[in-house]
Amino acid sequence: MFKTSLEQWQLLAAVVEHGSIASAAQHHHRSQPAVSYQLNQLQQRLGVALLALQGRRLVLTPAGTTLLAQAQLLLDGFQDLELRADSIRAGKRTVVDLVVDSMFPQPWLFAGLKAFQQQFSQTQVHVKESIKDEGVLQLQQQAGDLYLISLPADSAIEKQLVMDVQFVCVAHREHPLLQVSPELRRSQLASYPMIQIVDKQSQQLLNQYPSAQECWYFTSIDAAIGAVVNQLGFGWLPQQQVAPLLADGTLACIGVNSRTTQLYFVRSESSRHDETVRALSEALLAQINSNKH
Numbered sequence: 001m002f003k004t005s006l007e008q009w010q011l012l013a014a015v016v017e018h019g020s021i022a023s024a025a026q027h028h029h030r031s032q033p034a035v036s037y038q039l040n041q042l043q044q045r046l047g048v049a050l051l052a053l054q055g056r057r058l059v060l061t062p063a064g065t066t067l068l069a070q071a072q073l074l075l076d077g078f079q080d081l082e083l084r085a086d087s088i089r090a091g092k093r094t095v096v097d098l099v100v101d102s103m104f105p106q107p108w109l110f111a112g113l114k115a116f117q118q119q120f121s122q123t124q125v126h127v128k129e130s131i132k133d134e135g136v137l138q139l140q141q142q143a144g145d146l147y148l149i150s151l152p153a154d155s156a157i158e159k160q161l162v163m164d165v166q167f168v169c170v171a172h173r174e175h176p177l178l179q180v181s182p183e184l185r186r187s188q189l190a191s192y193p194m195i196q197i198v199d200k201q202s203q204q205l206l207n208q209y210p211s212a213q214e215c216w217y218f219t220s221i222d223a224a225i226g227a228v229v230n231q232l233g234f235g236w237l238p239q240q241q242v243a244p245l246l247a248d249g250t251l252a253c254i255g256v257n258s259r260t261t262q263l264y265f266v267r268s269e270s271s272r273h274d275e276t277v278r279a280l281s282e283a284l285l286a287q288i289n290s291n292k293h
Helices: 006-018 021-027 031-045 062-089 106-119 133-140 184-191 200-208 221-229 241-248 275-292
Strands: 051-054 057-060 095-101 124-130 144-147 160-172 194-197 216-217 234-238 252-254 258-269
Touching: 006 031, 006 051, 006 057, 006 062, 006 221, 021 031, 021 241, 057 062, 095 133, 095 275, 106 124, 106 275, 133 144, 133 160, 144 275, 160 221, 160 241, 160 275, 194 234, 216 221, 221 234, 221 241, 234 241, 241 252, 258 275
Parallel strands: 095 124, 095 144, 194 216
Antiparallel strands: 051 057, 144 258, 160 234, 160 252, 160 258
């Protein structure tokens, strides 16, 4: 059994905000004696003075400041709970599952999520990162509401083209490939380890059937970039992610043709006409379009 109630802490916060019991009572549509009684009960049960008169205005004591700050977290949480209940009653989504390929630039992802959060503050987004063919597997397993993934060229799935991701062939600036003339580099590629980004399932298959060229496999883009930076080999890496390393001279382009992977939006069958899911896709698309220019 708790000594105090949320209502008492809410009234205390209102008195501090409005400066007097009379104003707080008017704001909460309560009588002044009723508010005074609740505040007295609150202080008596705690055994601590929370308010003091300063001129004509009631202000918090040091103890009141400390305790109300902690209570405010509970008040905010309870308000969030009630708003979420309102969303459920109104049929609004409280959770959206987003499956996104890790080649999608993280700054764009976070900016899009922030814009969506400002519009749908009561909806959580659960993000599941995928790599390579993992996105297709997640789609087959119906793991999300919205997918931002790469798909096979012959895929018949209903989809929306979002962007082309450029992969550039890079190596550390001191890599031997960069010490030979550009026209000879392509013929020299097979002589050095190639860093490849693969999903876990493909990695297992590749381990069973190794290629003629020495390849080092990594299941995350960050790890693959780190491998190239640490001179373990060369590789085709997303241009957006390695742009800072190219700009500061840590990495350099080898000069062979770049590669392109396309990313698509796919909506689950149950979310095809969902306005919340549509708003999330639009928030992400707005970031893509703003960064194209």
